[in-house]
Amino acid sequence: GAVVSQHPSWVICKSGTSVKIECRSLDFQATTMFWYRQFPKQSLMLMATSNEGSKATYEQGVEKDKFLINHASLTLSTLTVTSAHPEDSSFYICSATAVREQFFGPGTRLTVL
Amino acid sequence: GNSVTQMEGPVTLSEEAFLTINCTYTATGYPSLFWYVQYPGEGLQLLLKATKADDKGSNKGFEATYRKETTSFHLEKGSVQVSDSAVYFCALSDPNTGTASKLTFGTGTRLQVTL
Numbered sequence: 001g002a003v004v005s006q007h008p009s010w011v012i013c014k015s016g017t018s019v020k021i022e023c024r025s026l027d028f029q030a031t032t033m034f035w036y037r038q039f040p041k042q043s044l045m046l047m048a049t050s051n052e053g054s055k056a057t058y059e060q061g062v063e064k065d066k067f068l069i070n071h072a073s074l075t076l077s078t079l080t081v082t083s084a085h086p087e088d089s090s091f092y093i094c095s096a097t098a099v100r101e102q103f104f105g106p107g108t109r110l111t112v113l
Numbered sequence: 114g115n116s117v118t119q120m121e122g123p124v125t126l127s128e129e130a131f132l133t134i135n136c137t138y139t140a141t142g143y144p145s146l147f148w149y150v151q152y153p154g155e156g157l158q159l160l161l162k163a164t165k166a167d168d169k170g171s172n173k174g175f176e177a178t179y180r181k182e183t184t185s186f187h188l189e190k191g192s193v194q195v196s197d198s199a200v201y202f203c204a205l206s207d208p209n210t211g212t213a214s215k216l217t218f219g220t221g222t223r224l225q226v227t228l
Contacts, residue, residue: 042220103156
């Protein structure tokens with residue numbers, strides 16, 4: 001099946017720094033990628049929809065200046081958490097669509113100290 | 114808005130036991146319904162899906178039937194194995210944007226199967 005990778009798988013950073021997370025579709029092209037956030041024992045919450053070559057569409061309540069999304073190619077989308085704070089600590093998951101199905105990455109655990 | 118409610122875990126079963134994980138949803142229109150599974154250290158994988166009322170999705174011995182009258186999509190398996198230990202997510206798609214678009218997830222149910 002289609003494979004989606006994320007890098008890094010985990011990251012620890014100091015408060016105030018920025019962190020970039022990459023999401024790649026390894027064996028298919030994805031015009032649409034999604035970014036989710038998951039808190040412990042809670043649902044995956046959709047943060048934004050990323051379309052190749054256009055601006056991302058953010059869900060209500062998600063700060064677009066805080067969570068920068070770039071979808072530079074059909075196989076790569078990046079999420080940058082700017083000026084990270086401890087409340088941004090979470091598990092971030094991306095997915096990529098192909099043939100009307102979403103394929104998910106393994107997730108990135110971000111810990112902000 | 115759309116929402117999905119699934120039973121809290123963890124669910125602990127002995128091997129070969131019968132499994133049911135309840136899932137109910139709230140949505141306007143006619144969403145597609147999904148079950149995803151997440152094995153330790155891996156991403157979410159689609160387990161099965163149903164796109165209209167009374168459809169039954171099935172895969173790897175798991176089944177779920179789209180029940181519009183009860184707005185439910187309960188996951189069942191007749192005989193679980195240790196290898197089924199994972200977290201299971203029920204989800205629905207926004208009925209206005211097709212099956213590959215926005216998904217609304219339940220909180221996930223952790224299943225532990227012991228020998």
